[in-house]
Amino acid sequence: MSLEDLAGTLERSGDYRVLRRLRPQWLEALPEGRRVRLGLFVDLETTGLDASVDEIIEIGMVPFAFTLDGAMLGVLPAFSRLREPSVPVPPRVTELTGLTQEMLAGHSITPEEVAAFAAEASLVIAHNAAFDRPFIEAFCTAFAEKPWACSMADVPWADAGFESRKLGYLATQAGFFFDGHRATDDCLASLALLGCGGFPEGRTALACLLERARSVWVRIWATQAPFESKDVLKARGYRWNDGMDGRPKAWFIDVPPEKQAEEEAFLREEIYRRDVALTVSALKATDRFTSRV
Structure with missing residues (x-):
């Protein structure tokens, strides 16, 4: 009996819920189609919460293909880089992310390579964009010209039965787990959640987000x-x-x-x-x- 068969047996008993490891739907290239667009999900790890004084120590960016009506088609190869800050990494940041001063030593990221990776994206999303956008804009001005949306604020998660907007809770209720608090892993988990259905009028989470992003x-x-x-x-x-x-x-x-x-x-x-x-x-x-x- 396969592991999936065992998981199904447990679930059918009514006494267990099984969380499956996140398996992203990777694409080799952007699908063709007049209604297909390229989006970019961004997540950062930083030395603190204030974009005016704190620094980025990790940038994760995952391009994804989607349709204008809110279907998630899959994800493309990610940008995942570390950056050594000019100040020591606070212990609370290491505890949360696992990133130490030794791990970051000698690593750098240039604004030019970040801008080049993001150039073709028609929409940038973050899970708490009010935090991520000021940091990435200060680092790379190309993001100031991009339309932004937030998978935490722009999706009515409660309408589909979700009880929290925190990424870990959302993933658990959606039935999967992932290695959290590293930038690319958080991007992939957020994109999986945007593909969830169950919202009013048969819409996906992404369709709800796009509707909000298009309004003034x-x-x-x-x-x-x-x-x-x-x-x-x-x-x-x-x-x-x-x-x-x-x-x-x-x-x-x-x-x-x-x-x-x-x-x-x-x-x-x-x-x-x-x-x-x-x-x-x-x-x-x-x-x-x-x-x-």
Whole structure:
């Protein structure tokens, strides 16, 4: 009896769930077709969380083929490189990623080779693009010109029965496991999840993401919000900007157009408790998740 037969026997008993190791669907070349596009999934490991001071220590980029209606066709050979930082790797980073100073010693990556690898991608995705995009943009300016989407924020995972947006939890509920917390492995796991179905109207996770990416979002600034409201804003998904980059010193949130009226009403009723003029700006896919706007 094969291992798969054994796994099937356990599952049919109703007393077990079996997780299978992720087996990516590798392609040798981009399939032909007028509705086929090349995407790029990006994941980074860094020395910390602040793109203005911390450094990239690993870049993983996995090209993938998809159709305009959201079908995942497969993945192409990856870019996986290490980079020695100018500062010691913090112990917490080594504990999380397994990357040590010794492993990174002597390794380098140039912006030019990253830009060349990403040149043909029509869409860049990350699982928490608000973290990855500022880092990779600061390292390689070519990413500033690309449309971006986020597999964590742009997919309504709860609509398909998923109970968390964290990558490991999503993979477990989808029925597979992988070697996490290394850049390329996280890319491959995220792409497998984007191929999942079970969403309203028979759509895939990728189809939901593409719909969000094609819409023009809005950024709403909660300028001069009362200090005591900071925990409420943070819990709702607002992010803080310290004003050092020329943007307002304030909390802000990015929402799809259909959520704008609801979000403005929340600010006026729950935060300011009066009618106020709000600062709102449009965000195209080339502007989302960046710290430039």
